[in-house]
Amino acid sequence: MVVQGVKTVSKAQNGLGAFILQCKRIDFHYCDWAGSSRGMKSFLTSPLLAQFTSRYPGVEFRVSPRPNKHPILKAYYINGREKAVCVRNLEREQILKKADFLVANSGKKNELIRGKTVVSQNENVRGIWSPMHGGIKSI
């Protein structure tokens, strides 16, 4: 009996052929008065903001005050979800890390990954194929 492979085309998914960034917008909120926004204001007035935003021309960035509130970063994703991170009393380098995290995020709910060494969307129940095992065929 001849083993025949199943003819399929690649399943469309992000990163196969083209990668679309899932984050569509990030809001930077700060307070002009409060001390917890010190790092945020420093980040916004530093060259870091222009450097960061120029790296992601497809993402919209909004800077707006939110008086008498702690500073936050709010990211909007194309799956319709939002993620907000409070950055009170953080330094500007720490805020840059948070912004990097949000812009690269998928926007999905956080999942606990435990007990699986290989993380894949197409999990193989039989393990990884090896040419050294099984019936070796001469071609």
Place this chain on the structure above:
Amino acid sequence: MVSNMLVIKVVGETFLPDQKMRSSPPTLDRNEFLGYLYVALIEKLPYKGQNAALNQTETERTLDEGLAIDVSSLQIKLSSSGAFSHLEDKAGKEQGKSEDSTTEATSSADASKEGGSHPFEISVAAMEEQLSGARFDFTNHLTFQILKRFSQLSGFHIPDPVLNAVLRGNKTVLDFVELLTQSSKPKPKSVAEALIAKQKQALGLDAPAPTSAKPKKAAQPLPLGPNVMVLSRRETPVDKEKEVGRWKVIERELRARGLPVLGHKVLAPQGEQWNEALKERRL
């Protein structure tokens, strides 16, 4: 107090101090600060030279009293540690210049009879040359007299952080002038204003100082791209509705129903007429 005020006009590369009342808060540039400091030093430092009129005045002289002081012939002398020591005459140097200055002095003497002003001219380079490497000696009481006189002349209060930076960092007098120039610039009050000003600067829309600021233009800030929006106030729910083009409809429908468009400003307390009218409508 006001009559002692000196205003230094910058004419090209030359200073022309003259007497004038200052009404607006000072917006001074580096050269003006340097000029005022120079005048304060000339007024307060002890004189060690041949001029009898100057010897009499000791440290209490002021340049606008109509004294025929030929300032351009004076030179500031520093001690070995770099602190200000005393004033001296330039011994026979630059005859041509001194002739010019004497004509200045005579014309100013005429002016002093009429209006009491005493102008003199000195180039920025000459002042920088005399003040280069100089440091304030904060153990000497004269330093504080000089700084006080400088504040009176310029009308600019020296901020404590600037003095502290000079004292702790052992900075030179020219550094001190730089620090003062930086601190005298009006700071933007909000982040949005600062960002907008920075964007204008980056795009070259801001009218820059034509010649003097050019060397510092090397560090041109990167402009924010078209994907960045800077709002000067809080983004409200109304703004969000306006953005998607729904606000006109909402407003029209609210008005049609007799409802407040932007919420209740004053809520009527219990038992008032407003409450009664609501009850009636429910019935």
